Amino acid sequence: MTEEAIFAGFGGQGVLSMGMILAYAGMIENKEVCWMPSYGPEMRGGTANATTIISDTLISSPIISKYDTVVALNQPSVDKFEGKIKTGGTIIYDATNILTPPTRTDIKVFGIPGSETAVNLKNIRVLNMVVLGAFIATRHTVKPETILEALKKVLPERYHNLIPLNKKAFEEGMALIKN
Amino acid sequence: MGELKLMKGNEALAEALIRSGCDGYFGYPITPQSEVIEYLSREATARTGMVVLQAESEVASINMIYGAAATGRRVATTSSSPGISLMQEGISYIAGAELPCLVVNVVRGGPGLGTIQPSQADYFQATKGGGHGDYHLLVLAPYNVQEMVDFVKLGFELGEKYRNPVMILADGAMGQMMEKVELFEQQTRKTSFADWATNGKPKDKERRIITSLFIEPERMEQVNLNLQAKYKAMQENEVRYQTMNTDDAEYILTGFGLGSRIAMKVMELAREKGIKVGLIRPQTVYPFPYQVYKDIAPKVKGILDIEMNAGQMVEDVRLAVGDKTRVEFYGRMGGIIAEPDEVFNYFEKVFLGDK
Structure with missing residues (x-):
């Protein structure tokens, strides 16, 4: 199994953390992992992204031409990465934010009301956990409980009071796909 | 562990x-x-x-x-x-x-x-x-x-x-x-120092100068x-390098650091298509592993070197292989990283173009 994914959105939406939590979870499950963030000019106000690779075998390039899965939290990310998904691959996007959805028919498309779900939980900052829930429910890259274990590692201790909210957001994100 | x-x-x-x-x-x-x-x-x-x-x-x-x-x-x-x-x-x-x-x-x-x-x-x-x-x-x-x-x-x-x-x-x-x-x-920090170190001159020792x-x-x-x-x-x-899949290789991909990671992916893409590709990755770039390239050159149809520059290590590769095999180069510059697909397309074009 190799999952080559990219998490993309505006800076501040938590896309880098999404990838990092997934990478941590992969490590906990003894898989090979690689997390490669964008850190260049696009980080300053534009789009941010993190390529995240989870594999049972040695990972080759951290730079990927075509992804298994694209997770897009804003319109520029859909526009930029829709064409870079493997045939039969997956795109998960925040349908609350993205008004022009992907059009490809040779990929699996999941538009989820991510921001709406986060707002209903009274904290837009858990958007990334909602979408990560949808990602895990779609891709099953790691076990859901491993994500929650990884969250504790990634989230600084002073924010650990937010773990129950993040857990709820993650579970609601999973439910968006299951229902 | x-x-x-x-x-x-x-x-x-x-x-x-x-x-x-x-x-x-x-x-x-x-x-x-x-x-x-x-x-x-x-x-x-x-x-x-x-x-x-x-x-x-x-x-x-x-x-x-x-x-x-x-x-x-x-x-x-x-x-x-x-x-x-x-x-x-x-x-x-x-x-x-x-x-x-x-x-x-x-x-x-x-x-x-x-x-x-x-x-x-x-x-x-x-x-x-x-x-x-x-x-x-x-x-x-x-x-x-x-x-x-x-x-x-x-x-x-x-x-x-x-x-x-x-x-x-x-x-x-x-x-x-x-x-x-x-x-x-x-590791514990050193407590004794080399015989050339200028760390204080006791009366009974000779003066050391750096x-x-x-x-x-x-x-x-x-x-x-x-x-x-x-x-x-x-x-x-002290020459150090790593080889992958070189035993049956007809073509060699090479590069150092990030270039070699991209080369690994290109090797995977090629192997999926049944093209016998191997990889040489120098871990020391000085001293450079000239011999491994020299030894493999007569056995392969060509070497493609991948770097994020205009072609620098490739000069050492060419020095090693001389005219014993073809050496091609693919590079991107100025902070652009070559994507595996574009490198693979280049590989196909230069080595398999006439097929």
């Missing part, structure tokens, strides 16, 4: 500096490697008592390294391309004075102030001199975060073995990406002859 962690390349390297019993770090922040000094400032002194000092410039840091290395201590500095250029005078002095130290270059796109994105355009500077005079650094090129850790320990050991400055030639991607790493045990100034040309030539003998010994004993 050591402790497993998920770490950014820069942080893993900083952790390895602490664990290798480093006595002093002198540096000046620059993207894409500022995490090194940030991490050390947070962690190092409290854990091992190691000195962590932000100098006023890269020129100051390298000269602090020169002074501290002269006392026989383990010292290191890190920077990125423009900062490393500023250090070249000091590096030449350190090489001339035969002092061990570790210099890390997390390369970004140039020339000039350039860009903060990953690049491999400092290969010539790292392996062919950089500063003035006939000298070489021993240069290690990590291709993953694990080697960002392992090469710190190895770099200090080799530097002390040869009394020579060692460079780790990484790039922005190696510094910024996170991977799983196994950390080695904390210098790179030898006014008499006869003496200067002798120093040069000693240096060359040392470089020859490095070429004989």
Whole structure:
């Protein structure tokens, strides 16, 4: 199994953390992992992204031409990465934010009301956990409980009071796909 | 098995500096490697008592390294391309004075102030001199975060073995990406020092002098002859490289650091299509593994070298293989990283185009 994914959105939406939590979870499950963030000019106000690779075998390039899965939290990310998904691959996007959805028919498309779900939980900052829930429910890259274990590692201790909210957001994100 | 962690390349390297019993770090922040000094400032002194000092410039840091290395201590500095250029005078002095130290270059796109994105355009500077005079650094090129850790320990050991400055030639991607790493045990800091160290002169010992100034040309030539003998010994004993799938290979992909990671992916793409492709990845780019290329050249139809520059290591590959096989090159510059698909397309075009 190799999952080559990219998490993309505006800076501040938590896309880098999404990838990092997934990478941590992969490590906990003894898989090979690689997390490669964008850190260049696009980080300053534009789009941010993190390529995240989870594999049972040695990972080759951290730079990927075509992804298994694209997770897009804003319109520029859909526009930029829709064409870079493997045939039969997956795109998960925040349908609350993205008004022009992907059009490809040779990929699996999941538009989820991510921001709406986060707002209903009274904290837009858990958007990334909602979408990560949808990602895990779609891709099953790691076990859901491993994500929650990884969250504790990634989230600084002073924010650990937010773990129950993040857990709820993650579970609601999973439910968006299951229902 | 050591402790497993998920770490950014820069942080893993900083952790390895602490664990290798480093006595002093002198540096000046620059993207894409500022995490090194940030991490050390947070962690190092409290854990091992190691000195962590932000100098006023890269020129100051390298000269602090020169002074501290002269006392026989383990010292290191890190920077990125423009900062490393500023250090070249000091590096030449350190090489001339035969002092061990570790210099890390997390390369970004140039020339000039350039860009903060990953690049491999400092290969010539790292392996062919950089500063003035006939000298070489021993240069290690990590291709993953694990080697960002392992090469710190190895770099200090080799530097002390040869009394020579060692460079780790990484790039922005190696510094910024996170991977799983196994950390080695904390080494204790040195308590006894080499017989050349200028760390105080008791009355009963002879005076020791560290210098790179030898006014008499006869003496200067002798120093040069000693240096060359040392470089020859490095070429004989310290060449390190890795090969993958070379046994049945009809074509060879090659590259160092990030270039070799992309080459690995291209090899996977080619193997999926039944094309027999292998890979050679130098871990030391000085001394360069000429022999492995020379040996494989007559057995293959061609070699494709992949670098994030205009073609630098490829000169060493060509020197190694002569006319024994075709050597092609694919590179992107200025902070652009070649994608595996574009490299694979180029590979098909140049080697399989007539099929």
